[in-house]
Amino acid sequence: MIVIDSLTKVFRTKKKQITAVDNINLSIAEGEIFGVIGYSGAGKSTFIRLLNRLEEPSGGSISIGEKEITKLSSKELRIARQDIGMVFQHFNLLWSRTVRENIAFPLEVAGVKAEERKRRVEELIGLVGLAGREDAYPSELSGGQKQRVGIARALANNPKVLLCDEATSALDPETTNSILDLLVRINKELGLTIVLITHEMQVIQKICNRVAVMEAGRVVELGDVLDVFSHPKQPITKKFIEQALGFEDEEDGLSSIVDSYKTGKVLRLHFVGEMANDALISRIAKDFNVEISIIQGKISQTQRGAYGTLVIHMNGEQSEEERALSYIKETKAAKVEVLRNAE
Numbered sequence: 001m002i003v004i005d006s007l008t009k010v011f012r013t014k015k016k017q018i019t020a021v022d023n024i025n026l027s028i029a030e031g032e033i034f035g036v037i038g039y040s041g042a043g044k045s046t047f048i049r050l051l052n053r054l055e056e057p058s059g060g061s062i063s064i065g066e067k068e069i070t071k072l073s074s075k076e077l078r079i080a081r082q083d084i085g086m087v088f089q090h091f092n093l094l095w096s097r098t099v100r101e102n103i104a105f106p107l108e109v110a111g112v113k114a115e116e117r118k119r120r121v122e123e124l125i126g127l128v129g130l131a132g133r134e135d136a137y138p139s140e141l142s143g144g145q146k147q148r149v150g151i152a153r154a155l156a157n158n159p160k161v162l163l164c165d166e167a168t169s170a171l172d173p174e175t176t177n178s179i180l181d182l183l184v185r186i187n188k189e190l191g192l193t194i195v196l197i198t199h200e201m202q203v204i205q206k207i208c209n210r211v212a213v214m215e216a217g218r219v220v221e222l223g224d225v226l227d228v229f230s231h232p233k234q235p236i237t238k239k240f241i242e243q244a245l246g247f248e249d250e251e252d253g254l255s256s257i258v259d260s261y262k263t264g265k266v267l268r269l270h271f272v273g274e275m276a277n278d279a280l281i282s283r284i285a286k287d288f289n290v291e292i293s294i295i296q297g298k299i300s301q302t303q304r305g306a307y308g309t310l311v312i313h314m315n316g317e318q319s320e321e322e323r324a325l326s327y328i329k330e331t332k333a334a335k336v337e338v339l340r341n342a343e
């Protein structure tokens with residue numbers, strides 16, 4: 001759906017020049033939810049704004065569907081943009097217009113007739129869950145409701161691609177979740193391709209299929225979300241994952257807990273994808289004469305399955321513990337690490 005080739009953007013100011021986007025090459029498939037993550041200044045906003053030419057590239061090309069966006073005249077671009085909806089962090093609503101009138105606005109611009117416009121607006125209001133708020137003004141809405149208007153407006157002309165520029169960054173965690181659920185639903189129901197930028201790994205984890213990690217204008221890591229989460233390569237990616245899972249804090253307390261066990265084994269189990277759904281713990285407890293207690297655990301869901309770790313204490317006869325350990329290794333239900341092996 002989207003092919004990006006050698007995309008570069010250089011800002012030139014009087015004093016210096018900044019390469020905000022530095023030779024990015026990417027292909028994004030139809031129907032995919034693709035996330036770009038990076039810290040402030042990494043070039044994410046510039047990147048997403050280049051996709052619909054809110055920013056003009058300094059070099060490289062972008063194709064969306066059949067169209068090479070970077071070659072279009074300004075008139076052609078205006079038409080092509082109807083296929084590319086955009087959702088903004090600060091909503092960008094028209095404050096003197098009601099919800100209904102805000103959603104109708106892009107339809108008016110596209111020259112849609114009044115009757116069809118009315119029908120489409122009602123349909124969109126239902127789709128984004130704003131029934132009952134049609135006549136409210138933006139100032140009367142919560143942040144989540146404002147973003148629902150922003151999403152409805154972006155979808156008005158049936159775009160093929162939806163660009164989300166930090167769409168949930170101004171929202172509290174609960175509202176963020178409801179907006180992310182809405183994005184997943186419209187992705188599935190409408191088959192829409194979604195490209196989003198964020199600085200929050202939780203957003204990537206919850207809804208994206210693939211992720212690109214950006215640093216200093218470059219894509220430094222790219223892959224399936226579950227693969228990147230389970231085998232991050234770059235230090236920056238590891239930092240983002242720690243931020244999402246909160247590992248750092250937990251490691252602190254863990255070593256003293258592990259040391260406090262004077263018998264049995266302390267194991268760390270790493271689950272990925274399908275494996276995490278296995279009822280491994282209950283099977284060990286049932287089939288082996290060992291007692292299991294869970295010390296610490298963190299299992300997270302992504303769009304392609306779960307991943308995470310579980311730290312357990314296993315206590316029993318030495319030989320029975322060894323049998324259970326071999327069993328875990330053989331089933332490949334989880335990768336296992338022995339943190340403590342006490343007699």
Ligand SMILES: Nc1ncnc2c1ncn2[C@@H]1O[C@H](COP(=O)(O)OP(=O)(O)OP(=O)(O)O)[C@@H](O)[C@H]1O
Binds near residue numbers: 044
């Ligand atoms: N119009 C501009 N003129 C000059 N420099 C710019 C302009 N827009 C962005 N930059 C610079 O380009 C770099 C990337 O900025 P960009 O806003 O794309 O990053 P970001 O990852 O989206 O960060 P943030 O989340 O803080 O917006 C920064 O160094 C920024 O200062």
